[in-house]
Amino acid sequence: MINIKLNVNGKDYDLEIEEDLRLIDLLRDRLGFTGTKEGCGEGECGACTVILEGKTVNSCLLLAIQAHGKEITTIEGIGKEDDLHPIQESFLENGAVQCGYCIPGMVLSAKALLDKNKNPTRKDIREAISGNLCRCTGYEKIVDSIEKASKILQQRGSESHEQL
Amino acid sequence: MKKRGKGIAVSFYGTGYGNGFPDVSTATIRLEDEGKISISVGATEVGQGAKTVLSQIGSEVLGIEIEDIVLINEDTSKTPDSGTAAASRQTYNTGNAVKIAMESFRKKLFEESKELLGLNTSIGLETKNKEVYLKMFPQKKTTFKEIAQKLKKQKRRLEATESFTAQTTEMDPETGQGAPYWPYTFNCYGVEVEVDTETGKVDIIRALCAQDVGRAMNPTMIEGQIDGGFAMGAGYALFEDLGLKEGRIKNNKFSKYIIPTALDLPEIEKFIIEDPESTGPFGAKGIGEPVMIPVAPAILNAIYNAVGVRILELPATPEKILQAIKSYGKV
Known part of the structure; x- marks a missing residue:
């Protein structure tokens, strides 16, 4: 057993875990x-995509120890059911979800992209989600949704700028 | 050298079980306590949108909002049998069952309204916004909620159950002739590919998909089905290979069984063709499987158009294409 500290979705955890977890x-x-x-x-x-220190990682390939001292965002940290993130709203609005299994990973890949690149091209978006496989949607509505979310986020960004 | 080619393919596909097999869907409609309307169907939602479309059909018949529908499905202790979510049959078959059951329910609702409003007959009654009113004298009206409260006091329930059976005939076992399915769904896809004659790699650079749907119940979801079908068809044509060896699957993981990523697919231009089917619910037909069918032949035709080789075994991997180009001695 080993002790680790990490922050998940803004909350600090101090845990004792198995080394190979x-x-x-x-x-x-x-x-x-x-x-x-x-x-x-x-x-x-x-x-299983999560965001670790601003970068997407496959959480099945990392040992928990590797997250020691780091910040992680999971889909629960993106939005709540009654307070969705614009990316999530956009996925709902634009028919991006079919069976839904890949969607948490897709949303996190989209979030990591839009945090770095506020105005991505469709090619940038396809690149950003190319590590997330989907068997249902053919990706197109997901690309549409991320593109539309980027516009909404840009608009909100410029609005809050004006308020300042 | 990179060579471009175009290919098209058309398909028609009979939805439902077909060939005389009894294809039955049943739906139960019930007035719930607060005046909401429940639809119980044994239709499984796997992401294709059955819950949305069935709710849309039900709400359309009664002129209510989709939010006023409570859809109960995937629970065999609470729902009648609506067959499998297979054969591209739920929109057409269970959609019809929901429509017929809702029409039957509406008749019963009008009978209750007639009693409650002290009318001679239910003729001329209509529904809108969870109200039942007399068309010629709209002030004469009651609400779904009032009817539900009256029934609750009397310890009665208002419900209707109806079934829809698709019309199919068995083929002649001797000649294989007949009309085994109804209805049929049609489509036509076109693709443009770029084939690298040095590596054998195929890139799909353009795709156009025209899909007959009867009536488009939900255009966004239809487009989603076309996108998904195209991706599955493209994977089938170019990448996906189980690699069966003596009954065992060799490519049993995603590192070996390759399915398309977002980078492997072009932007898909979609054309929804509406030609209402007279036996369909509001004219709608199923498209679930049809959207996948013309993809592989269109891609293979485009490869032929680009480099002059016919690939006769899927998937059309770079190795096979290079081999074919060599043995044809072309390009």
Whole structure:
């Protein structure tokens, strides 16, 4: 057993864990963030994507120890059911979700992209979600949704700028 | 060298079980306590949008908002059988069951309204905004909630259950002739590809998909089905190979069984063709499987158009294409 400290969705945790515990198991089983989905378990499908220090990672490929002292965002940290993030609203509005299993990972990949690149091209968006496999949607409505969310976020950004 | 080519393919597909097999969907409609309307169907939602479309059909018949519908499905202890979410049949078959059951329910609702309003007959009654009113004298009206409260006091329930059976005939076992399905869905897809003659790699650079839908119940979801079908068809044509060896799947993980990513697909231009089907709910037909079918033949035709080789075994991998180009001695 080993002690680690980490911050998930803005909250600090001090935990004792097994050395070989995977990050996804820590998030799902210990902390209850079950919005993070396990797909292939070998870093190919991206369903388990979370944001670690601003970068997307496959939480099935990381040991929990590797998150020691770091900040993590899961889908639960993006928005709540009655207070959705613009990316989530856009996914709902534009028909981006079919079975839904890949969607938490898709939203987090989109978030990591838009945090760095406020005005991405469709090619940039496709690149950003190319590590997230989807069997249902053909990705197009997801790309549409991320593009529209970027416009909404830009507009809100310029509005809050005006208020200042 | 990179060579471009265009290909098209058309398909028609019979939805439902077909071939004389009994294809039945059943729906139960009920007036709930607060004046909401519940639809119980054993239709499974797997992301294709059955819950949305069935709620839309039900709300359209009664002239109510989709929020006033409570859809109960995927619980066999509470729902009648509506068949499988397969054969592209839920919109047409269960959609019809919901429509017929809702029409039957509306008749019963009008009978209750007639009693409550002290009318001679239910003729001329209409529904709108969860109210039942007399068309010729709209002040004469009651609400779904009032009717529900009256029924609750009397310890009665207002409900209607109806089934829809699709018309299919068995083919002649000797000749294979007949009309096994109804209805059929049609489509036509066109793609443009770029083939690298040195590596054999195929890029799909343009896709146009024209899909007959009967009537478009929900255009956004139809587009989503076309996008998804195109991606599945493209994977089938170019990448996906189980690699069966002595009954075992060799490519049993995503690192070996390759499905398209967002970067492998072009922007898909979609054309929804509406030609209402007289036996469909408000004219709608199923499209779930049809959207996938013309993709692979269109891609293979485009490869032929680009480099003059016919690929006869899927997937059309770079190795196979290079081999074919060599043995044809072309390009």
